[in-house]
Amino acid sequence: MSKSFRIAVFASGSGSNFQAIADAVNAGKLDVHIGLLVCDRPNAKVVERAKQLGIPSFVFRAKDYGSREQYxxxxxxxxxxxxxxxVVLAGYMRLITEVLVKPLYGRLINIHPSLLPAxxxxxxxxxxxxxxxKVTGVTVHYVDGGMDTGPIIAQQTLAITPEDNEATLAASIHQIEHVLLPQVIAQIAAGELKINKDS
Structure with missing residues (x-):
């Protein structure tokens, strides 16, 4: 039997995308094993979600380390x-350095609530x-160390209505994220998506 495809999720907040990934796994829609949650905020709701799901977590405070590279x-x-x-960055609010980007390039993705590069x-x-x-959306992209740069994997658009405010638009965007991110992870796990490291 082949080894299961193992992912780690990095998150800093409530962890709704983390929950969506776990729900997709538990529903049999996503054939991966969530091996680790990484969180930089000990009191974040996502830490409690991981505990309830029985998923191990590494929780740290950046200020306890001498540098970003150290942690x-x-x-x-x-x-x-x-x-x-x-590695899936799902609402992880820290910029990451070459320490992670270099060894993980092509195996490190992020979800962002806009149609990048906008x-x-x-x-x-x-x-x-x-x-x-009038239109925004969601982007899943490979991480290359820049601020939400890196090759785009998938995007989904969303029309902004005149009635929308930040709360209503965020709710609509989260709904898209919770479907799009597990889909992309499934494609990567199945070997359907590969980054061209020379590009």
């Missing part, structure tokens, strides 16, 4: 010891509203 080195060692095949960084939903665009 990333510890994270990398944990990922390697668990033989993680894919509205990278924080508050992407509010950025779209402030700019007055």
């Amino acid at each position: 990333e080195q510890e994270i990398l060692q944990r990922l390697e010891s668990l033989e993680i095949d894919l 509205f990278p960084g924080l508050d992407a939903i509010q950025q779209a509203l402030d700019y007055g665009v």
Whole structure:
């Protein structure tokens, strides 16, 4: 029997995307094993979700380390010891460095609540509203160390209505994320998606 495809999820907040991935696994729609949650906020709701799901977590405070590279080195060692095949950034609010990007390039993806390259960084939903665009959406992309740069894997659009505010738009975007992210993970796990490392 072949080894199951193992993923780690990085999250900083409520963990609704983490929950959506776990739900897809438990429903038999996603054939992967969630080996680890990585979270930089000990009080985040996602930590409680992981506990309830029986998924191991590595929870840390950045301020307890001398540098970003220091805690990333510890994270990398944990990922390697668990033989993680894919790392999914799902609402992880920290920029990551070459310590993780280099060894994981092509096996490290992020989900972002806009149609990249539009509205990278924080508050992407509010950025779209402030700019007055009529269409926004969700992007899943490979991580290359830049701010929401890296080759795009999948996007789904969403029309913004005149009635939308940040809360309503965020709710609609989360609904898309919760379907799109497990789909992309399934494609990667099945070997249908591969990054061209020379590009």
